[in-house]
Each structure stands twice: as structure tokens, then as C-alpha cells.
Amino acid sequence: MAIVNLPDENRTLRDSNDIKAYLSRLGITYEQWDTSRMVAAAAPAEEILAAYAAEIDALKARGGYVTADVIDVNPHTPGLDQMLARFKSEHWHDEDEVRFIIAGRGLFHIHPSEGPVVAIEVEAGDLISVPRGMHHWFNLCSDQRIRAIRLFQDPAGWTPHYTESGKDAGYQPLCLGPAYIPAGL
Numbered sequence: 001m002a003i004v005n006l007p008d009e010n011r012t013l014r015d016s017n018d019i020k021a022y023l024s025r026l027g028i029t030y031e032q033w034d035t036s037r038m039v040a041a042a043a044p045a046e047e048i049l050a051a052y053a054a055e056i057d058a059l060k061a062r063g064g065y066v067t068a069d070v071i072d073v074n075p076h077t078p079g080l081d082q083m084l085a086r087f088k089s090e091h092w093h094d095e096d097e098v099r100f101i102i103a104g105r106g107l108f109h110i111h112p113s114e115g116p117v118v119a120i121e122v123e124a125g126d127l128i129s130v131p132r133g134m135h136h137w138f139n140l141c142s143d144q145r146i147r148a149i150r151l152f153q154d155p156a157g158w159t160p161h162y163t164e165s166g167k168d169a170g171y172q173p174l175c176l177g178p179a180y181i182p183a184g185l
């Protein structure tokens with residue numbers, strides 16, 4: 001389950017209903033999907049997409065998403081530092097940023113137009129949709145591991161537009177959750 005942290009208010013939300021309600025007020029969708037499928041987190045992308053086909057189709061219908069893929073990042077991913085550098089500065093997109101986490105963790109910081117910056121730490125089973133235009137940035141946790149289904153309205157719309165605000169520099173990219181334990185252990 002996700003952990004939501006409000007660094008400016010020194011406040012942390014760990015209750016799923018509190019998290020959903022807080023994020024919903026900002027226009028962010030947060031859901032938890034049943035991950036007890038007959039598919040391993042390390043299964044090929046096609047198997048992952050097939051296992052979650054019903055949820056993906058429902059999301060596509062709700063949000064106008066046309067394509068889905070699986071992104072897989074670990075400490076050995078070629079070009080990892082360059083990839084992470086694209087996401088760690090405050091930016092926005094022309095389309096929603098929709099991620100369902102299969103394995104690993106990640107940390108979104110959301111900078112709403114009103115209210116404090118919100119840090120959302122996601123892990124396996126968490127679905128998050130950051131609406132188009134919303135300022136945010138993203139870091140991996142210390143284990144540098146995440147595998148996630150991505151949904152796109154138009155992959156071209158997901159290009160980051162950087163705000164150059166420097167807001168991201170004021171927040172530590174620290175994850176609060178436990179160290180990642182690989183599935184099966």
C-alpha cells in the first residue's frame with residue numbers, strides 16, 4: 001500500500017481510505033488492485049498485461065487510454081542515471097501519468113496548484129494516475145527497482161515539460177517504506 005507524506009506539514013498518511021480521499025481532492029486517482037494472480041512479478045510483459053487485462057480494459061474505457069506496456073527498471077538497466085535524470089526535476093505532461101506497480105517501489109512528488117507538496121510512495125498493487133498538467137517529479141527508492149504497467153492516451157503526449165521552478169530541490173527523495181524484498185522470498 002502507498003504511503004503519503006506531507007513534508008511541509010510533517011504529516012504522514014498510511015490509511016488507505018485517508019490516502020484515497022486526500023489524493024482524490026487533488027484529482028489524483030489512487031487504487032489498490034488485487035495482485036494475487038497466477039503470474040509472477042518477473043513474468044514476461046505479455047503475461048503481466050494478460051493477467052490484468054480486465055483492469056486495464058476498464059481503465060482504458062474510463063480514461064481514454066489506448067495503449068499499455070510494462071516498464072522494467074533495476075540497478076543494471078542501461079542508461080539508468082540518464083533515465084532517472086529526466087524524471088527527477090519538476091515537470092508535467094500533456095496526458096495523464098498512469099502507473100500500476102508490479103514490483104519495486106517509487107516516489108512521486110506532487111506540487112499541486114494549491115496546498116502543500118505531497119510525496120506518494122507506491123509499491124506493488126498500487127495504481128496511481130497523475131492528471132495531465134499537474135506538476136510532479138519522480139525518484140526511485142534506494143533499491144532502484146520498479147516494474148509497472150503504463151497506460152497512454154497518446155505516448156507522444158507523455159514527453160516531460162520542465163517547469164525549471166527548482167521546487168524539487170527542496171524535498172529529499174527518501175522513501176519511508178521497508179526495504180524491497182524480492183517476490184518469492
Ligand SMILES: [Fe+2]
Binds near residue numbers: 087093097138160
Ligand atoms: Fe512525469
